[in-house]
Amino acid sequence: xxxxxxxxxxxxxxxxxxxxxxxxxxxxxxxxxxxxxxxxxxxxxxxxxxxxxxxxxxxxxxxxxxxxxxxxxxxxxxxxxxxxxxxxxxxxxxxxxxxxxxxxxxxxxxxxxxxxxxxxxxxxxxxxxxxxxxxxxxxxxxxxxxxxxxxxxxxxxxxxxxxxxxxxxxxxxxxxxxxxxxxxxxxxxxxxxxxxxxxxxxxxxxxxxxxxxxxxxxxxxxxxxxxxxxxxxxxxxxxxxxxxxxxxxxxxxxxxxxxxxxxxxx
Amino acid sequence: xxxxxxxxxxxxxxxxxxxxxxxxxxxxxxxxxxxxxxxxxxxxxxxxxxxxxxxxxxxxxxxxxxxxxxxxxxxxxxxxxxxxxxxxxxxxxxxxxxxxxxxxxxxxxxxxxxxxxxxxxxxxxxxxxxxxxxxxxxxxxxxxxxxxxxxxxxxxxxxxxxxxxxxxxxxxxxxxxxxxxxxxxxxxxxxxxxxxxxxxxxxxxxxxxxxxxxxxxxxxxxxxxxxxxxxxxxxxxxxxxxxxxxxxxxxxxxxxxxxxxxxxxxxxxxxxxxxxxxxxxxxxxxxxxxxxxxxx
Numbered sequence: 001x002x003x004x005x006x007x008x009x010x011x012x013x014x015x016x017x018x019x020x021x022x023x024x025x026x027x028x029x030x031x032x033x034x035x036x037x038x039x040x041x042x043x044x045x046x047x048x049x050x051x052x053x054x055x056x057x058x059x060x061x062x063x064x065x066x067x068x069x070x071x072x073x074x075x076x077x078x079x080x081x082x083x084x085x086x087x088x089x090x091x092x093x094x095x096x097x098x099x100x101x102x103x104x105x106x107x108x109x110x111x112x113x114x115x116x117x118x119x120x121x122x123x124x125x126x127x128x129x130x131x132x133x134x135x136x137x138x139x140x141x142x143x144x145x146x147x148x149x150x151x152x153x154x155x156x157x158x159x160x161x162x163x164x165x166x167x168x169x170x171x172x173x174x175x176x177x178x179x180x181x182x183x184x185x186x187x188x189x190x191x192x193x194x195x196x197x198x199x200x201x202x203x204x205x206x207x208x209x210x211x212x213x214x215x216x217x218x219x220x221x222x223x224x225x226x227x228x229x230x231x232x233x234x235x236x237x238x239x240x241x242x243x244x245x246x247x248x249x250x251x252x253x254x255x256x257x258x259x260x261x262x263x264x265x266x
Numbered sequence: 267x268x269x270x271x272x273x274x275x276x277x278x279x280x281x282x283x284x285x286x287x288x289x290x291x292x293x294x295x296x297x298x299x300x301x302x303x304x305x306x307x308x309x310x311x312x313x314x315x316x317x318x319x320x321x322x323x324x325x326x327x328x329x330x331x332x333x334x335x336x337x338x339x340x341x342x343x344x345x346x347x348x349x350x351x352x353x354x355x356x357x358x359x360x361x362x363x364x365x366x367x368x369x370x371x372x373x374x375x376x377x378x379x380x381x382x383x384x385x386x387x388x389x390x391x392x393x394x395x396x397x398x399x400x401x402x403x404x405x406x407x408x409x410x411x412x413x414x415x416x417x418x419x420x421x422x423x424x425x426x427x428x429x430x431x432x433x434x435x436x437x438x439x440x441x442x443x444x445x446x447x448x449x450x451x452x453x454x455x456x457x458x459x460x461x462x463x464x465x466x467x468x469x470x471x472x473x474x475x476x477x478x479x480x481x482x483x484x485x486x487x488x489x490x491x492x493x494x495x496x497x498x499x500x501x502x503x504x505x506x507x508x509x510x511x512x513x514x515x516x517x518x519x520x521x522x523x524x525x526x527x528x529x530x531x532x533x534x535x536x537x538x539x540x541x542x543x544x545x546x547x548x549x550x551x552x553x554x555x556x557x558x559x560x561x562x
Binding site: 020042119 | 319320321322339340342343345347349351352353354355357358362365366367369370371372413419
């Protein structure tokens with residue numbers, strides 16, 4: 001007999017096949033490991049999201065308007081925080097959302113549901129990868145900061161980075177919701193429908209006219225932007241608790257809706 | 267629940283809009299047997315497997331897997347799956363795919379062992395996206411067996427495989443069954459069911475129209491075929507009792523009959539020069555065609 005095909009144990013009670021907790025935890029770790037490998041093997045996706053925030057920051061805050069920003073520290077901080085928040089949106093919305101939609105379309109998501117993957121392992125792995133990606137983006141922003149005449153200390157930069165890393169969660173959840181609704185081909189277009197207005201109409205790059213304040217109030221990007229200002233001790237609109245509440249609410253609501261949709265439709 | 271069933275559907279109905287995919291279907295997988303689920307396209311085979319795996323919920327009736335609801339992770343830890351339409355992560359290499367799937371199971375074989383028994387060791391370092399369609403099916407098969415499952419669901423496992431790879435899959439399935447694994451296999455290759463199945467379930471329009479061993483299913487179709495070279499004309503033979511159809515081609519006269527013994531006696535008596543006489547039972551293919559035609 002082939003030792004690999006050892007006889008299947010049939011004496012145990014039907015339905016009981018205990019998985020030691022160590023192996024369950026290992027399964028989550030292996031899922032995260034391969035999710036990170038998958039991400040690193042898609043440089044065409046990785047590179048633009050990684051390079052754009054710091055690259056655009058250097059273009060605007062150093063090359064184009066460096067002289068003006070050197071005389072106006074508030075404008076320098078506004079630009080730096082704006083581009084760092086811009087960096088947070090992409091990995092969650094596109095990375096998480098489009099990959100879920102693609103996996104649904106190709107059948108990989110269904111196969112993973114059929115396999116005994118521990119609950120949520122794939123989603124948790126994708127979420128961790130998005131947060132890791134944002135951490136890498138923040139590292140590029142921190143490296144670029146001294147060139148933009150910023151006067152932020154190490155603690156402020158660390159605090160801003162941590163807020164932005166945690167702040168990627170609502171955008172993962174938004175991407176998750178789109179990924180649960182749209183096909184793989186349609187998902188990038190639907191994500192853009194949310195992504196582009198959020199970038200340009202949330203006041204993260206330029207102050208909004210009063211007529212657009214209502215949009216900012218419902219945009220997670222605006223609330224993260226305000227939290228980012230608070231994290232470095234700068235003046236911001238509204239209480240930090242309110243911004244946290246809105247971001248947590250968006251995360252929870254989108255995740256619940258997406259999970260409900262996937263449980264019903266797959 | 268039937269105590270001997272590892273997985274079962276009891277009086278399950280499943281609709282997709284106006285289409286009734288499964289209609290009061292009863293189906294069970296028993297220990298140590300290979301159950302082949304046959305049926306024309308759209309018969310409900312894949313839907314039945316989806317319900318047994320908890321991927322969809324029945325509109326009425328119940329689905330059980332190892333005695334519990336199939337959508338829980340615990341019963342699925344004893345199950346291996348090869349689905350009809352499932353692409354694996356294109357960015358991962360073959361061995362990495364198997365390693366990831368192995369991590370979901372309590373007591374899996376090593377990824378290298380799974381690759382070896384499925385004949386895919388040579389592919390271990392290849393990116394999955396660069397494999398041929400047949401090679402992808404082989405890797406999906408390795409992924410299905412790596413967890414040393416007690417019950418294996420295979421949805422059209424040999425579609426797109428060359429003859430050598432198909433033989434490898436068949437040999438592995440026989441060894442798995444011999445070692446106590448139970449298998450539910452859907453296929454539209456009737457020779458696959460004929461070669462492997464302990465029991466066959468024939469589905470049509472979401473209903474179970476026949477179940478039994480291959481020979482029992484063949485036995486449901488009483489007609490047999492006689493082939494011979496004879497000087498008798500087709501018209502003469504067609505007029506005899508028990509004869510259903512008669513055709514002639516370059517191989518001789520082909521007669522289908524409900525009582526072959528009587529027809530053969532009369533053939534031999536009527537033509538002393540008769541030669542190349544063959545009598546064949548209806549194969550599974552003929553039985554399948556007849557049964558599913560009747561269900562229309």
